Amino acid sequence: MNAPQTPLSAAAAAAIPAGFKPLKFMGFMAVNGPLYGYLHAEDGLPVMGFRVEERHCNPMMVCHGGMLMTFADMLLGFTCSVAAGGRKFMPTVNLAGDYVGPAKLGSWVEGRGRLLRQTRNLGFADCLITADGAPCLRASGIMKIPAQESREADVLSLFG
Template identity: 50%
Template sequence: MTEPASIPAGFRPVAIGGPFLAHNGPLYARLAGEGVQLGFRVEARHTNPLNICHGGMLATFADMLLPCVILYEPGHERRFLPTISLQVDYLAQAALGAWVQGEGQVLRRTRSMVFAQGVVSADGQAAMRVSGIFKLGNLIGDGAEGDPLRLRAAA
């Protein structure tokens, strides 16, 4: 299990992604200006037989990163964001023990979809380039929650 002392300053554990990520996490987040960064420490259970982070774990991380980026974009309602398309380009490995961190940006919104992209690093080196298209689903609550990961309250 990840030791709290091994998590970079400002990152807090977050509960996102339901039971699947509760089992495969933990994930951490912190505010970065108006946006959000997401991260995790590569543990043995995240690795493949070569002792590097499994591509499926990295893809799962990307599939959580981009919706979090979208949710923290100022001025928009909070909605469920089902993935329509997720493009992942693996650039480098994330070794056992590496800190994996991602950030991104919203490229475009339409009435029914959001396009976003991001970069994921492992110990500061670019490890993945990601892009995705997400459906603007049902409102979550009244849609007004501007801090769904409760990061501002913890800062």
């Protein structure tokens, strides 16, 4: 289920930076996109991005903080999952963020997670999210590494 393309999203799709591939999601995550990503060559951790469309914006035509935090939540969760082998979906235990600048309509929002620590049960990560290269959100998260097999997922396959 993908969200309908608006005129901006169709035009902006041509301006996706090289190396980014569409990420295929279902449900809530699908309607927040389109989102793009790849695994960084140096550390193998996810890099994700999206083009700010009108539907992502608040009344000031700036990307809504809720969209930025949703993006950060996905990025941090995938960062912890990939660092732990990419075979489990990791639910969020804690998510915190600081808005440090705007992400205006049409801007390219990009983030790269950093694994800070991993224990047997938890992953700790942070990220800096930018809009056209300028910082717009700093976020950190704690993700649960589940023991049960019911949380199995092939997170690595999302990134091609």
